[in-house]
Amino acid sequence: MFSKFLNLDKEKQDRIINAAIKEFAEKGYDRASTNEIVKEAGISKGLLFHYFQNKKQLFLFLFDYCYELVTDEFYKKINLKETDFFRRMRHAIMIKADMLGTYPDIFKFIQEVFLEESAEIKIEFDRKKSELTHINMERAYEGIDFSKFRDDVDLTKIIKIINWTFEKMSDEAIQKAKLSPTHEINYQAIQAEAEEYFEVLIKCFYK
Known part of the structure; x- marks a missing residue:
């Protein structure tokens, strides 16, 4: 679908991607302007729509591009040989915090996607986010030594409780960000709260 764009030289691709990330991250989907994107990227609007049929298609491409980039980077750094469940989860949070410093604009954009309420894309992105969360949960738990968990409690229920705990934490952080004028998520506070839950769950x- 995006072969014309992907055949561009890397420098031009990066200009368009960076301009689009900046605009969507700052303004959200509905308020983002393709006029501002092409101005920032130094291309014509006709050329942008030669590569992407419309703003929605550009947004879909951008989300997949950013999500794949950070996911690939994450799995290069995570130690999947660590079989202790909670040590791996702690490591995952540390990696994400480090990556936030490396890719602030990309994380800001992904964050805005998770906050997005636009009727034009909400249903499609809610489904996409749910699917990606499920896939990454399975991958993140691969090779875990579940024998460390108690034998007198159903393991499936334990994992569900842990997942629900951190999903609820994430939902609360997103709701707080939605109410904030800057839409900023306090990742340090999340990390500290997660550590408290780790101690209880262990x-x-x-x-």
Whole structure:
């Protein structure tokens, strides 16, 4: 679908991608202007729509591009040989915090996608986000030593409780960001809160 764009030289691709990330991250989907994107990228509007049929298609491409970039980077850094569930989860949070410093604009854009309420894209992106969360949960738990968990509690229920705990934490952080004028998520506060939950969950569910 995006072969014309992907055949461009890398420098031109980057200009368009960076301009679009900046505009969508700052203004959200509905308020983002393709006029501002082409101005920032130094191309004509006709050329932008030669590569992407409309703003929605550009937004879809951009989300997939950014999500794939950070996911690939994450799995290059995470130690999947670490079999302890909570040590791996702690490591994952540290990696994400480091990546936030490396790719602030991309994380800001992805964050805005998760906050997005535009009727034009909400249903499609809610489904996409749910699918990606499920896929990454399975991948993140690969090779975990589940024998460390208590034998007298159903393991499936334990994992569900842990997932629900951190999904709820994430939902609360997103809701707070939606109410904030800057839409900023306090990642340091999330990291500190996650650590508190780790301590409780270890006491509850490890032998």
